[in-house]
Amino acid sequence: MSTFEDFNLPKQLNNAVNELGFDKPTPIQEKAYSVILSGKDMVGIAQTGTGKTLAYLIPILRDLKFADQINPRILILVPTRELVLQMVENIESLTKYMNIRALGVYGGTNINTQKKAVAQGTDILVATPGRLYDLAVTGVLQLKGIKKLVIDEVDVMLDLGFRPQITNIFDLLKERRQNIMFSATMTEEVDVLIDDFFTIPAKISIAVSGTPLENIEQKSYQVKNFYTKINLLSHLLTDRDEFSKVLVFISTKKNADKLFEDLEEDYGHEACIIHSNKSQNYRIRSINQFDKGTNRILIATDVMARGLDLEKITHVINFDTPGYPENYMHRIGRTGRAEQKGKTILFFTEKEAESKSAIERLMSLEIPVLEFPEDVQRSSELLPEERPVIGDVKNSHRNVKVEDRGPAFHEKKLENTKTNQGGSYLRKAKKYKKPQKRGDKRQNLKSKKR
Numbered sequence: 001m002s003t004f005e006d007f008n009l010p011k012q013l014n015n016a017v018n019e020l021g022f023d024k025p026t027p028i029q030e031k032a033y034s035v036i037l038s039g040k041d042m043v044g045i046a047q048t049g050t051g052k053t054l055a056y057l058i059p060i061l062r063d064l065k066f067a068d069q070i071n072p073r074i075l076i077l078v079p080t081r082e083l084v085l086q087m088v089e090n091i092e093s094l095t096k097y098m099n100i101r102a103l104g105v106y107g108g109t110n111i112n113t114q115k116k117a118v119a120q121g122t123d124i125l126v127a128t129p130g131r132l133y134d135l136a137v138t139g140v141l142q143l144k145g146i147k148k149l150v151i152d153e154v155d156v157m158l159d160l161g162f163r164p165q166i167t168n169i170f171d172l173l174k175e176r177r178q179n180i181m182f183s184a185t186m187t188e189e190v191d192v193l194i195d196d197f198f199t200i201p202a203k204i205s206i207a208v209s210g211t212p213l214e215n216i217e218q219k220s221y222q223v224k225n226f227y228t229k230i231n232l233l234s235h236l237l238t239d240r241d242e243f244s245k246v247l248v249f250i251s252t253k254k255n256a257d258k259l260f261e262d263l264e265e266d267y268g269h270e271a272c273i274i275h276s277n278k279s280q281n282y283r284i285r286s287i288n289q290f291d292k293g294t295n296r297i298l299i300a301t302d303v304m305a306r307g308l309d310l311e312k313i314t315h316v317i318n319f320d321t322p323g324y325p326e327n328y329m330h331r332i333g334r335t336g337r338a339e340q341k342g343k344t345i346l347f348f349t350e351k352e353a354e355s356k357s358a359i360e361r362l363m364s365l366e367i368p369v370l371e372f373p374e375d376v377q378r379s380s381e382l383l384p385e386e387r388p389v390i391g392d393v394k395n396s397h398r399n400v401k402v403e404d405r406g407p408a409f410h411e412k413k414l415e416n417t418k419t420n421q422g423g424s425y426l427r428k429a430k431k432y433k434k435p436q437k438r439g440d441k442r443q444n445l446k447s448k449k450r
């Protein structure tokens with residue numbers, strides 16, 4: 001266990017860190033420090049609350065020397081205006097005794113004021129992706145001097161639909177730079193982004209769960225495929241006393257919609273759903289109804305469920321097995337809170353068995369497998385991504401994109417677009433052009449359908 005003294009920080013930074021009054025670095029701070037100093041690309045998997053902000057700010061500030069150039073050298077991207085403000089505050093408290101400038105820019109406010117601020121020069125620029133890009137294309141902001149790029153809460157950013165803006169920003173940066181990324185959950189989109197833009201990144205992960213494992217009773221079922229999983233879930237849910245407040249996790253919005261539609265027949269009035277393509281009002285309604293007990297089943301994607309404060313959940317159902325063990329830890333941590341014993345059930349297919357083993361290795365605990373109930377029907381219907389593909393490699397999700405582009409896939413895609421409710425994850429996202437248009441498009445499709 002290290003102390004902040006072991007970081008050997010320059011006096012000014014060390015004093016500022018000491019004034020924050022923390023005893024010792026958190027695990028993510030300890031792990032990230034030397035990696036960031038080494039200059040390697042880094043991916044950190046850590047939730048808010050782990051101390052991840054200081055984990056990258058401290059090593060970055062340690063290396064940042066005074067300079068009076070105009071163009072920023074450090075760029076920090078965050079998904080929301082609130083996070084920009086918070087980040088600038090953090091930087092200001094750490095640079096109290098240093099001669100370092102930090103500036104925050106975000107959408108929804110007058111761009112001209114921000115242009116002027118940018119023109120005055122800064123060392124660190126903290127920004128939301130849309131506004132940053134708008135500033136860069138006006139030519140006021142030069143990004144060629146960026147030596148280190150941090151993307152924080154990247155899972156939320158991608159879930160909000162900011163991939164195009166992020167890609168555009170990458171195009172404006174010099175190739176030689178250090179990339180640092182933090183995400184609370186790993187999603188397929190995050191993985192693709194890393195593959196596309198990062199150079200052999202060092203991965204650091206902090207598996208946190210608010211609940212000690214012994215508080216959670218874990219079980220699992222091996223299930224043939226998606227539709228059989230629906231049959232099994234539907235069967236389990238018939239026991240209304242036992243399954244009285246159930247949070248069902250599923251990785252993708254597309255499959256969340258599909259599951260919701262299929263459950264509707266039996267449990268329509270008891271189930272609700274949230275993911276980032278549902279409008280803000282729709283999501284608030286779902287959460288309230290679930291919290292009050294009007295709906296006893298909530299279907300949620302990993303990213304969306306993160307910020308929810310839900311009490312007394314009897315069961316967390318892992319409808320699919322997360323490919324990243326940390327996501328499983330986040331999921332099951334939603335039950336068994338406040339001294340209560342929680343229960344969690346994992347559904348895994350043959351393909352997902354390896355992911356289950358990875359989770360077990362992380363926990364040093366085996367998840368017992370229950371016998372598949374005889375009275376549950378085994379479906380032979382397959383999702384496009386479950387169908388065998390030529391050259392099938394380890395990641396089934398990716399194969400879908402490349403190889404499974406038959407008519408059924410397109411049909412389903414269109415159908416999903418129609419069922420989406422438009423809007424976006426946070427009200428704040430409205431200020432960005434792209435997501436708004438996408439939301440509008442969905443909204444239009446939806447009204448045409450009616």
Ligand code: AMP
Pocket residue numbers: 022023024025026029047048049050051052053054
């Ligand atoms: P973050 O995960 O970066 O959002 O930080 C969560 C909270 O942890 C913030 O309020 C920080 O001030 C606090 N924090 C950061 N580093 C430490 C530390 N080493 N010890 C205790 N608290 C910390």
